[in-house]
Amino acid sequence: MAVLIYTENFDGKFKKSSYELVSYGVEIAKQEGTEAIAVTIGNVDESALKELGNYGAKKVIKVGNDELKDFSAKAYTAVIEQVAKNIGANVILFGNNPSGRAIAPRLSVKLNAGLVAGAVAIPSSLAPFTVRKRAFSGKAFADVVVNSDTKVVTLSQNSYKIVEAKEDISIEDFTAEIPEGAYAVKPIEVVKSTGKLSVTDADILVSAGRGLKAAENWGMIEEMAEIMGAGISCSRPVSDLGWRGHDEHVGQTGKVVAPNLYIAVGISGAVQHLAGVNSSKIMVCINTDADAPFFEAADYGIIGDAFDVVPKLNEALKKFYAEG
Amino acid sequence: MKALICIGHVPDTTSKVKFTDGDTKFDTTDIQYIVGPYEELALTRLLDIKDAGTEMHITAINVGNAETEATLRKALAMGADEAIRINADPTDAAFVAKQIAEVYKNGEFDVVVTGKESIDYNGGQVEGMIGAFLDLPTVAGASLFELEGDKIKMEQEIDGGKQVLEASFPFVVSAGKGFAKEPRIPNMRGIMTARRKKLEVIEPVEQKNMTEVIKHYLPEAKPACKMVSPDNVEELVRLLHEEAKVI
Ligand SMILES: Cc1cc2nc3c(=O)[nH]c(=O)nc-3n(C[C@H](O)[C@H](O)[C@H](O)COP(=O)(O)OP(=O)(O)OC[C@H]3O[C@@H](n4cnc5c(N)ncnc54)[C@H](O)[C@@H]3O)c2cc1C
Ligand SMILES: Nc1ncnc2c1ncn2[C@@H]1O[C@H](COP(=O)(O)O)[C@@H](O)[C@H]1O
Numbered sequence: 001m002a003v004l005i006y007t008e009n010f011d012g013k014f015k016k017s018s019y020e021l022v023s024y025g026v027e028i029a030k031q032e033g034t035e036a037i038a039v040t041i042g043n044v045d046e047s048a049l050k051e052l053g054n055y056g057a058k059k060v061i062k063v064g065n066d067e068l069k070d071f072s073a074k075a076y077t078a079v080i081e082q083v084a085k086n087i088g089a090n091v092i093l094f095g096n097n098p099s100g101r102a103i104a105p106r107l108s109v110k111l112n113a114g115l116v117a118g119a120v121a122i123p124s125s126l127a128p129f130t131v132r133k134r135a136f137s138g139k140a141f142a143d144v145v146v147n148s149d150t151k152v153v154t155l156s157q158n159s160y161k162i163v164e165a166k167e168d169i170s171i172e173d174f175t176a177e178i179p180e181g182a183y184a185v186k187p188i189e190v191v192k193s194t195g196k197l198s199v200t201d202a203d204i205l206v207s208a209g210r211g212l213k214a215a216e217n218w219g220m221i222e223e224m225a226e227i228m229g230a231g232i233s234c235s236r237p238v239s240d241l242g243w244r245g246h247d248e249h250v251g252q253t254g255k256v257v258a259p260n261l262y263i264a265v266g267i268s269g270a271v272q273h274l275a276g277v278n279s280s281k282i283m284v285c286i287n288t289d290a291d292a293p294f295f296e297a298a299d300y301g302i303i304g305d306a307f308d309v310v311p312k313l314n315e316a317l318k319k320f321y322a323e324g
Numbered sequence: 325m326k327a328l329i330c331i332g333h334v335p336d337t338t339s340k341v342k343f344t345d346g347d348t349k350f351d352t353t354d355i356q357y358i359v360g361p362y363e364e365l366a367l368t369r370l371l372d373i374k375d376a377g378t379e380m381h382i383t384a385i386n387v388g389n390a391e392t393e394a395t396l397r398k399a400l401a402m403g404a405d406e407a408i409r410i411n412a413d414p415t416d417a418a419f420v421a422k423q424i425a426e427v428y429k430n431g432e433f434d435v436v437v438t439g440k441e442s443i444d445y446n447g448g449q450v451e452g453m454i455g456a457f458l459d460l461p462t463v464a465g466a467s468l469f470e471l472e473g474d475k476i477k478m479e480q481e482i483d484g485g486k487q488v489l490e491a492s493f494p495f496v497v498s499a500g501k502g503f504a505k506e507p508r509i510p511n512m513r514g515i516m517t518a519r520r521k522k523l524e525v526i527e528p529v530e531q532k533n534m535t536e537v538i539k540h541y542l543p544e545a546k547p548a549c550k551m552v553s554p555d556n557v558e559e560l561v562r563l564l565h566e567e568a569k570v571i
Contacts, residue, residue, distance in 0.1 A: 010484045071482050073452065073462045098481045102464040105452025109418065114534030117447045130538070135445050139341040141541040142445065148534045185461040185478075185491040192485040204570070228571065246467070246502055252337055252443060253361050253501055261570040272337050278543070282568045284560070285549070295549050300563060304554030313557040320561045320571070 003029040004089035005038045006080060007052060007060075008099050012044045015201060016162070017095050019055050023163040024155055025093045026056035027122055032091070037061060039083050039174075041068050041076060046171065053169025055162065061087075061174045068178070070190065071099060075182035077106040082176050084111060089150070096154040097200070104154050114146035120159040120279075137252045137275035157200060158258040158279075199248060202231025204261040207250065207277070209235035211266020211287065211306060215243035220310045221265065227317045233257065235267050251276035265306050269294025286310070325380045325471075325493075327370050328431065330424055330438040330450060331399050331407075332360035333392040337443060343540040350444070350540070357391075359398050362439025364507035366499035369469050370437065371403045371508060378471060381405050385427060387420045389413050393523060400518035401510035407521065412528040415536070421453030422531035428458060434493035435476075440465045440500040445537070451498035461495045467502030 005025040007018040022038060029036035038052045038060040049060050063079055080103060084092055092107065094100030096118050108115035118134040120141065128145045134156055135142040199205060206225045212218065218232075225232045232248055239249040250257050252275040262280035266287060267273060274297050277283070285298035286309050295301045302309055335341075335355045342351040359367075367382070374380035384399040386392050387410040396407040410423040428436055441448035448464070455462035467486070468479040478489045478497065510518070552560045564571045 008483055071487060073455070073464060077456070097483055098465065099483050101448050102452060102462065102480075105417070105421075105447075105449040106456040106462065108449075108534075109421070109453050109456035112534075115417070115447075115449055116535065117449055132541075133445075135537075135540065136335075136341045137337075137443050137446060139543070140343075141543070142537045143539045143541075145536045145538050146534065147536065181461070185463055185489050185495055187487050188490050189488040190482070190485060191488065198484070249501065261564065261568075275337075282564070282570045284564070297546065298549045299546065299568065300552060300560060301549045302552050302554050302557070302560065309554050309557060312554075313560065316558045316561045317571075319558075320565065 001032065001034045001090045002087050003032070003034060003036045003091045003093065004080075004084050004087060005036060005057065005093045006100065006103065007038045007040050008095070008097070009040050009042055009044050009048065012042070013048055014051065017097065017157050017201070018052075019162045020157070020160050021093055021095050021155055022052055022055040022057050024122065024160040026165060027163070028091055031126055035059070037087055037089070039063065039080065041079060049171050050169055053167045054164055056165035056167050057169055058167050059170045059172060061172050063174050063176050065176055065178065068176075070183070070187035072183050072185065072187070073102040073106055074184075075178055077103050077110065078179045078182060079176040080107055081110050083174060086174070092150070092152045094152070094154045096156045100154045104152050108152040111150045111152070112148060113150035113152045114148040115152045116144050116146060117154050118156050119153050120156050122160070134279070138256070138278045139275065156258065156279075193247060197231040199231050199233045199250060199255050199257055203259055204228050204230035204263075205233050205257060205259045205280075206230045206263045206265070207233040207235070207267060208238065208265040209267030210237045217307075218244070220314060224263070224310060224314050224317065227314060227321060235273050264294055264298070265310060267294055268292050269297060325373070325378060325435065326431070326433045327380065327382050328424070328428055328433045328436045329363065329367055329370065329382060329384050329399070329404065330436065331363050331384045331386045331396060332439060332442040333357050333386055333388050333395040334360045334443050337361065341542070347540045348538065357395055359395055360439045360442055361507070362441065362499050362503070363399075364402075365501070365504045366437045366439060367399060367402055367404060368504035368506070368508045369499065372504060373471055374403075383408060383431070383433070385410070385424055387412055387414045387423045387528070396523060397518050398510065400521045400523070401514040402508050403514060405521065407523040409523065409525050410528050411525050415533040417447050417449035418453055418534055419531045421450050421457055423528050424450070425454050425457035426529050427526070428454070436460075436496040438496070438498045440498045448498070451496050455496040458496070461491065463489060463491070463495065463497040465500035466497050467500050469497065469499070469503055
């Protein structure tokens, strides 16, 4: 038995969410009395691989096949399936991110394993294997029991804290067999969202809604994000109107986020919006309307005009960060 | 194109979420059910392609008990050609996927389309599982679906960006935001003709139940929002730093 952790790399580097996942897997392995083993696909330097050992992984399996350069759900699932069988994994973990969401369901069928998608905590019991997950778009949680011998879990971002536990990690190369037709859906181009902080990675999100009235009014929001080192997101109408890109849309039909701090400017707080953001640790609402539903969900609020409050707040934040 | 579209029967997005029977079951009192928002986008896109002149036959499928027929009729009213209901109370995603895979095998479909996730248990599992049961390629959360000759061009979100894909039939795809712009609303004529369209009921095949929801919880009630004067924004900065400790 072993816990297998799929840690995806981005051009050879790991992100914070991978370390969360390793910490989570190491804790499950500890409780089960087994080993936590990471697996990654692609070309990653030894130094980056070794970093996984800082969070308690004992071994990392590196699958370096050239054919796996582009993501394919079918190919990647086949690879993880081979690795899982090879090490006798009984728990296989993914982040609840695009690759995890694409691989985990396929893998669960291949391994005859039950799947818990969007777990938010360490299993409350190992036998029966019981995990709490997000449900009803953040309006509730559900405890799910997995009855099969093998279990697949995807972990929601920001729901398990990184735990440092230095291990001397060993690196093992693995050459996988790629099934025929694995790239039948042919990748023809990858468009990287470089430069800006993605909404799901950001610890702080500055978010704005239709209350800002026009695309050209986002300067002060960008400024706030810049001062705080934050990401930028928006409500659905804002991206539907083309004021901001679709990749910034959060909510029930957009991205689900859980930053430490979510600042909502000129967003009314419709249930469908809150569904995507209500797992944030702290929420701030800035709105002219004292009755805006967002105030019921927020931790801190300012009733006021964004065009007056935001510039003032930016000055105060600048001062705060300058003073350290 | 012959498309099989998987229609979830889910509580309206504004529903108040409550539980009953010792929090083991979702309380359906006063709940309005709808076609899942992603499935609406998926069906809309297929209908757009049909309206642009491509030959298209759309079969809507749901795994559910008799109550879900109203939701399937909505899909027919939007423009699906026929519907199938697998007569079962779905126990988990693998059960649903198995039933749909079975129908696929018995039909001659080019593509299976699902929503990115159902808005009740937010699994996002069915598309991948159907693909695995049928050994078909899968695309998760596509934000584009365009017919180009005899191929389909798609975009799929991947970690750190997006991937542009080109696919020949058959394959399975789940629709995310961007698949279509605005969901179609059924018109009067659609609603009238939907009553006469075929809705076939099929008994389920066996599939072992691997997961089970045993209890639900509501998030803890938040303390009341602390108000700060717009003339004292420094106070907000102080609270975020000293009290909330998030900056
Ligand atoms: C199936 C479905 C799915 C949906 N999914 C999503 C989703 O994923 N994400 C999402 O966001 N929405 C979603 N919606 C839409 C949602 O219902 C709301 O319509 C939307 O969130 C409203 O966006 P908003 O708050 O920016 O705009 P509005 O509701 O127009 O609110 C604007 C707010 O700005 C305030 N305001 C105006 N001027 C100022 C000013 N000068 N300074 C400060 N405040 C000001 C107003 O008081 C108001 O509260 C969905 C809807 C449906 C039906
Ligand atoms: N009972 C069901 N019948 C038909 N399709 C379903 C059913 N449940 C889920 N689906 C489809 O599968 C998608 C993903 O669902 P899920 O894996 O439950 O999040 C949904 O958007 C629907 O398209």
